[in-house]
Amino acid sequence: MLRQIEGSRGVAEAVALCRPEVICAYPISPQTHIVEQLSVLVKSGALAPCEFVNVESEFAAMSVAIGASAAGARSYTATASQGLLYMTEAVYNASGLGLPIVMTVANRAIGAPINIWNDHSDSMSVRDSGWIQLYAETNQEALDLHIQAFRIAEELSLPVMVCMDGFVLTHAVERIDVPGQEQVDLFLPEYEPRQVLDPADPVSIGAMVGPEAFTEVRYLAHARQIQALDLIPEVSAEFAGLFGRDSGGLVRPYRTQDAETIVVALGSVLGTLKDTVDERRAEGERIGVLGITSFRPFPLDAVRAALLDAKRVVVLERAFAVGIGGIVSANVRMALSGLPMHGYTVIAGLGGRAITRASLRGMITDATADRLPPLSFLDLNTDLVERELHRTRQTRRSGPIAENLLRDIGAIAARIR
Structure with a gap:
């Protein structure tokens, strides 16, 4: 169904159509609207059965996702910027354990200085963490990639990060084709975990591995990523056949x-x-x-x-x-x-x-x-840069760079007026 909605809401509705059983959320701009909408869907009963867990930090959000996924639940979370950095240890654990968690990264710059606007510094900082990373061009593609992400993650037992540009996409209102539940159910089967913690058959996961097997563990993580090079286009082609639009792929x-x-x-x-x-x-x-x-x-x-x-x-x-x-x-x-x-x-x-x-x-x-x-x-203000470089050459106590630049911009603007 074609609808004029915000990108964040479109992603939330796509995630809900994938029937997650656990959603763990810690709000940080610009991903907040996604988890807010999902909380509304859970509270209203529109998304059920699903446990929405409010956590105290981004590290906790990923830790809850790890526990839920290891216990056999389809799990989802979202983050951005400093939040992604705060959960980095757990991000590596999720991929190292081979857990098919799906996470939205609403791309945002990393400080200092503080900046809430969009670039790709956050997701690029964890590019080698073992997660699949898919980048959306449009809100329609962001919606479509989330549906495909659950399929890819669960087939390979690897976590998938869907990256969409913060504010540029997350807060943009535009026409999006939101599929129906029956259509998504045809594409995304019920979750059958490849590994699960079962009280009837207890095992340990994440136990220490020494030099005798650690290289092989890492190699197998790489091998599954290489398998994804074949799977991602296959999933994209199947998606196009069922939903009537081409999105995703390599x-x-x-x-x-x-x-x-x-x-x-x-x-x-x-x-x-x-x-x-x-x-x-x-x-x-x-x-x-x-x-x-x-x-x-x-x-x-x-x-x-x-x-x-x-x-x-x-x-x-x-x-x-x-x-x-x-x-x-x-x-x-x-x-x-x-x-x-x-x-x-x-x-x-x-x-x-x-x-x-x-x-x-x-x-x-x-x-x-x-x-x-x-x-x-692109568009580098070389005059501004040269002023700061000159300042640092002239005096050791030249002060904080960011604040110096802002003062210089103000002085330049005053002269122009």
């Missing part, structure tokens, strides 16, 4: 077939990129976009196939590794190993800074002329 090429320059990105920025590419195509330029939906496992073969004939590749990232540069681009370079092409990393949209078509047009112009440096920052 990668989503857009006008890449004859493209000389291809921009690679994740999440909602893909929409702006596609509009920009359409403009450049109308001007006769051969530009394309490659959206990566599955960042973990990383689809090396699919990325290589999509970029094989390009002359240059620009990876647009909404997070970066301080001290080295691109995160996504490091994975893309691995996929393109041995191919003769120009590669560029562009960091954009940190802390919620707008990524405009005008800025993207300039970036693409520089890329097609091979004028981009290997690593650049």
Whole structure:
């Protein structure tokens, strides 16, 4: 049914249609509306049987999800930003134990300084935790990916993180096709755990493993991620056949077939990129976009196939590794190993800074002329940066960087007025 609703509510209703038996929640913006709506559905009886557990922290939320999943319950939670960092120890435990928990990450920047707006710093910080990571471009895809996530998680007995851009998607109201319960039930079978704590057959899970078997345990976790490279497209194809729309999968090429320059990105920025590419195509330029939906496992073969004939590749990232540069681009370079092409990393949209078509047009112009440096920052205020670097050179007690920058911005704005 087509409905005009907020992205968070659409995700909540999709999760409810998957019949979770335990939902553990600790509110942190911008995921709060998701668990709030789920609490309403549980309290009203619209989602039953389901236990909604209010916990005292994000660490507790993941710990409850681990316990519930280990006991054989379909389990769900959501978090963002500092909340994800606070539960990191338990995030690793969930994947290490092979528990099929589904979690929404409403992507948000990490402090300090405090910032509540969107980038991908939070989920990228746990990219190697053993969770499958799926990134949504639109609210419709976010809804669809949650339904697919339960299927993927339970087939492989691995946790799945569905990442959607905070505020940009979570708080946007738009038309979404929300499926019916019968349709979801046809796609998602009743939960049959591959492992479960049973009082009639007691076992320990998470016990200490020494050097004699730890490498093999980690290898098997990797092997299941590699299995996901086959399963994710299969689930996406089955979803398309039943629901009548194509979403999910590993990668989503857009006008890449004859493209000389291809921009690679994740999440909602893909929409702006596609509009920009359409403009450049109308001007006769051969530009394309490659959206990566599955960042973990990383689809090396699919990325290589999509970029094989390009002359240059620009990876647009909404997070970066301080001290080295691109995160996504490091994975893309691995996929393109041995191919003769120009590669560029562009960091954009940190802390919620707008990524405009005008800025993207300039970036693409520089890329097609091979004028981009290997690593650049879109719309970086170099004057502001130079003022702070000069200040730190002049005096040892130069003060806190963030506050200095804000004062400088105010001084500059006053002069402009």
